[in-house]
Amino acid sequence: MNILITGACGHIGSYIAENIFKINKVKKVYLVDDLKHGKINTLFNSKKKNKLKFFICDVSKKNSLNFLKNIKVVIHLASLTNAAGSFRIKKQMYKNNLECFRNVINFCKKNKSKLIHISSTSVYGKQADIVDEDSGQKFLNPQSPYADIKLIEEKILEKEKKKLKFVTFRFGTIAGISKGMRFHTAVNKFCLNAVLNLPIQVYSTALNQYRPYLSLTDAFKIFKFCIEKNLFNNQVYNALSGNFTVNQIINKIRKHKKKLKIKFIKSEIMNQLSYHVSNSKLKEAGLNLNNNLEKDIRNTLSLLRNI
Numbered sequence: 661m662n663i664l665i666t667g668a669c670g671h672i673g674s675y676i677a678e679n680i681f682k683i684n685k686v687k688k689v690y691l692v693d694d695l696k697h698g699k700i701n702t703l704f705n706s707k708k709k710n711k712l713k714f715f716i717c718d719v720s721k722k723n724s725l726n727f728l729k730n731i732k733v734v735i736h737l738a739s740l741t742n743a744a745g746s747f748r749i750k751k752q753m754y755k756n757n758l759e760c761f762r763n764v765i766n767f768c769k770k771n772k773s774k775l776i777h778i779s780s781t782s783v784y785g786k787q788a789d790i791v792d793e794d795s796g797q798k799f800l801n802p803q804s805p806y807a808d809i810k811l812i813e814e815k816i817l818e819k820e821k822k823k824l825k826f827v828t829f830r831f832g833t834i835a836g837i838s839k840g841m842r843f844h845t846a847v848n849k850f851c852l853n854a855v856l857n858l859p860i861q862v863y864s865t866a867l868n869q870y871r872p873y874l875s876l877t878d879a880f881k882i883f884k885f886c887i888e889k890n891l892f893n894n895q896v897y898n899a900l901s902g903n904f905t906v907n908q909i910i911n912k913i914r915k916h917k918k919k920l921k922i923k924f925i926k927s928e929i930m931n932q933l934s935y936h937v938s939n940s941k942l943k944e945a946g947l948n949l950n951n952n953l954e955k956d957i958r959n960t961l962s963l964l965r966n967i
């Protein structure tokens with residue numbers, strides 16, 4: 661089967677592009693990215709066996725994907741993704757992400773392609789012991805424009821569910837290295853600051869709040885599982901390796917770097933909420949994720965060690 665990955669030069673896309681030969685039945689892989697935020701160097705030295713074909717393409721432009729045919733599965737990752745920064749570029753983010761999303765849906769409907777949609781666990785936002793996919797509307801309370809867009813996308817898919825086959829995964833914050841990795845998400849940013857002897861900036865409410873994290877290797881397992889098992893049942897699944905507090909993450913970093921400076925800061929995104937996200941639904945579907953966060957932190961620190 662042929663696969664299309666939008667936003668292929670980003671943190672997640674570049675990892676999938678590098679490892680896609682591990683997914684059975686994949687024949688050709690079409691990659692698109694507008695390169696405004698992604699970088700072509702993520703594709704340097706790509707392996708021939710991945711059978712990649714890259715195109716510069718702004719997915720937010722109507723009909724921009726029309727040149728592609730015979731695509732069985734679309735992994736849609738093209739988005740602006742800085743949640744904390746999304747307050748500053750609100751209008752641009754709504755426009756870019758929702759226009760990309762609508763074009764991808766139209767493409768899937770027209771070509772009968774199945775869609776893997778990546779939402780975020782940041783759609784949750786209520787104080788709760790544990791939240792799951794069926795917790796109901798009152799637990800869905802996005803705390804940033806970024807998260808609000810994710811929820812809008814989920815609602816659009818809900819309306820379109822008779823017209824296309826899809827699956828939505830609500831990813832926890834990604835940890836782990838890839839050629840296109842970014843450093844505006846918690847674990848990576850903390851590791852970078854630790855290596856540079858800069859203060860690790862923690863939202864002043866966040867130290868003991870639980871949040872879900874997803875190891876990039878676990879994220880890849882999800883894509884592999886979904887494609888190989890044909891898990892396109894128009895359902896929403898939480899996807900996480902584990903729930904951790906910021907303090908627990910910092911202690912994992914401290915195992916490798918003893919002296920850390922911590923600075924408490926304020927942010928528009930911070931709140932008083934703490935919640936665990938349940939991953940039982942994905943387990944029941946047959947996929948167990950291991951918690952590789954320790955390894956991700958070790959690898960990230962090692963990657964940065966000589967700078």
Ligand SMILES: NC(=O)c1ccc[n+]([C@@H]2O[C@H](COP(=O)([O-])OP(=O)(O)OC[C@H]3O[C@@H](n4cnc5c(N)ncnc54)[C@H](O)[C@@H]3O)[C@@H](O)[C@H]2O)c1
Nearest residue numbers: 667669670671672694697698718719738739741831833834
């Ligand atoms: N990284 C995380 O922690 C995380 C967590 C939950 C969900 N997600 C979601 O997973 C998806 C991928 O995330 P990521 O971490 O790889 O993000 P990323 O920012 O690293 O990559 C996104 C890519 O999309 C591209 N892009 C943006 N607008 C585009 C457009 N109009 N046309 C073509 N390409 C465009 C960018 O150039 C970039 O290469 C996003 O939807 C993101 O919201 C990520």
